[in-house]
Amino acid sequence: MGILNPCYLKRRARKWWPYIVVLVFLIIGYYKGLFSQLSSYSSDSYEEEPRAILKEVKLMRSVIKRYSIPETEYSDVLLPTIYVISPTYARPHQKAELTRLKNVFLHIPALHWILVEDASHKSQLVSDFLKLSDITFTHLHHSTPDDWKLKDKDPNWRKPRGVLQRNAGIKWLREKFLYDSNPRGVVYFADDDNTYSIELFKEMRETQTVSVWPVGLVGGVMVERPQVSIDDQTKSHVTGWLTGWKPNRPFATDMAGFAVNLSFLLKKSKAEFSLTSKIGYLESDFLEKLITMDQLEPKAKLCTKVYVWHTRTEKPNMKDEERLRNAGKPTDEGIEV
Numbered sequence: 001m002g003i004l005n006p007c008y009l010k011r012r013a014r015k016w017w018p019y020i021v022v023l024v025f026l027i028i029g030y031y032k033g034l035f036s037q038l039s040s041y042s043s044d045s046y047e048e049e050p051r052a053i054l055k056e057v058k059l060m061r062s063v064i065k066r067y068s069i070p071e072t073e074y075s076d077v078l079l080p081t082i083y084v085i086s087p088t089y090a091r092p093h094q095k096a097e098l099t100r101l102k103n104v105f106l107h108i109p110a111l112h113w114i115l116v117e118d119a120s121h122k123s124q125l126v127s128d129f130l131k132l133s134d135i136t137f138t139h140l141h142h143s144t145p146d147d148w149k150l151k152d153k154d155p156n157w158r159k160p161r162g163v164l165q166r167n168a169g170i171k172w173l174r175e176k177f178l179y180d181s182n183p184r185g186v187v188y189f190a191d192d193d194n195t196y197s198i199e200l201f202k203e204m205r206e207t208q209t210v211s212v213w214p215v216g217l218v219g220g221v222m223v224e225r226p227q228v229s230i231d232d233q234t235k236s237h238v239t240g241w242l243t244g245w246k247p248n249r250p251f252a253t254d255m256a257g258f259a260v261n262l263s264f265l266l267k268k269s270k271a272e273f274s275l276t277s278k279i280g281y282l283e284s285d286f287l288e289k290l291i292t293m294d295q296l297e298p299k300a301k302l303c304t305k306v307y308v309w310h311t312r313t314e315k316p317n318m319k320d321e322e323r324l325r326n327a328g329k330p331t332d333e334g335i336e337v
Helices: 006-039 043-066 094-105 124-131 163-176 198-204 262-266 282-288 319-326
Strands: 081-088 111-117 136-141 185-189 210-212 215-218 221-230 236-242 258-261 296-298
Touching (some): 081 094, 081 163, 094 111, 094 124, 111 124, 111 163, 124 136, 136 163, 185 262, 221 296, 236 296, 258 262
Parallel strands (some): 081 111, 081 185, 111 136
Antiparallel strands (some): 185 258, 210 258, 215 221, 221 236
16 A cells, blocks of 8 residues: 555655656657758768668678578578569460479579460469469460461471560560669579479579570480580680580570570560571570670589479370260369369
């Protein structure tokens, strides 16, 4: 009961009021100084703030690089974004292929997936798939004219595939960064049927021009790869290509075998893929619009490691499915495959 006694309360107040007054003055002084500092900011001050932040970010990047801190241990904001452009088209195993690709991308920080359907409109299957993917994505569509599509019995090399879809992805990037003179990032063209290792994306992350590396199981050989030499200054150069098919192409690489710096690509306004490229020259014609051999950056330990394979899923046999559909008993009724 003594603590509620008025006399007790008065004594406590006389003891603490000087401290309370000092605290009030300190608070007033703090906010007064803060407001005067804000009011004295000029436009130059506001410009200095982003510069200071960028300086800190660059310092953090250098520390990360110096001490080999794993990518998963730091924020995406410190990394150049990898923009992966993937053409895709409707087929029985499309979702299976995209799921395999997604499962790799989920391990890659700062990745933006640009998935482009070869169709007149976006499909519900791909739309729902991307919404549930937990990946930053852009969903586009661009239909290939019938004259340029492969027929059922055509070999895969008969006509170029994914040309207009890759160009649609490039166009999206040009529009997105129209007012950004020097965007940070890397562009990679990943077909949805290849096999990719996580190490590949770590290799391409710091690409300054065009980086290249070996591709396994392509062109009738175990591996197609750039040939690399090292000069007296320990600087590496790509000098040619070891391939089984037309090694004299200016850039005898597969679509999976190179990545392009985003800013470098956007500055080349005419750089895109062409439907009229000769068989096997789609990649070479594109790279000729971008770069010369001496500017290439060999990755994957000077092109001695394979981090991507040109695999292809076997086309499923749908003979019994067709029979059941004709009988009005489709196996996928009410379920998405």
